[in-house]
Amino acid sequence: MTQNAASNRVLVVDDDAMVVTGIRGILHAADDIEVVGSASSGEEALEKVALHFPDVVLMDIRMPGIGGIEAIERLVNSVRPPKVVALTSFDTDDYLLRALQAGAAGYLLKDIGPVALAEAIRKVHLGEPILSPRSMQQLISTVTTRQDQRLQREATALLADLTAKELEIAVLVAQGLSNQEIADAIYMSTATVKTHLNRINIKLDTSNRVHIAVIVERARVGNSRIIQSE
Structure with missing residues (x-):
């Protein structure tokens, strides 16, 4: 599902440098995706988005300072909002619902495969919300039980x-x-x-x-x- 070269501009936000390096390496193999920058905190994410104007932001949830949830809410309400996808290790009802309520266009777990991650970015860029299968079932279960x-x-x-x-x-x-x-x-x-x-x-x-x-x-x-x- 290849689009024009570098048609998807991505910013990676995570306070773990190894995670950022790993995601960069994964996405480098996709000729239609360009990682335009990275950030290690919510504050830095806001600055980098204003600098690079990415199409999609991969946002960690738990970070020092401004956390991922608040950063998502600020970004989606900005003048030129990117699509923001929560990419996290935490598969909990609370984080999932809070991220979606803040305006996240997707919720993915960090154990997602390289091909699936690239495809998720493409779909989000085109306006299709993305949830990992586990998160989709969890969301439905949480909503229906309440x-x-x-x-x-x-x-x-x-x-x-x-x-x-x-x-x-x-x-x-x-x-x-x-x-x-x-x-x-x-x-x-x-x-x-x-x-x-x-x-x-x-x-x-x-x-x-x-x-x-x-x-x-x-x-x-x-x-x-x-x-x-x-």
């Missing part, structure tokens, strides 16, 4: 506006399938899948796949027939 009947009724009402095909696609999104995997599963072109996803986002008033998945899972709690009856 929900109440009001949230379930609201989600059910939203899904009632979808056509049968749109609901089918929304369910597959909640299962973590990519556009290509959805297209293969329901014998449809990826372009048609994207068209349906656009309509789903409009009807559900959502902006990305994560929000679609949350609504589907909320409606399923205590009333799985809503999903299965279509």
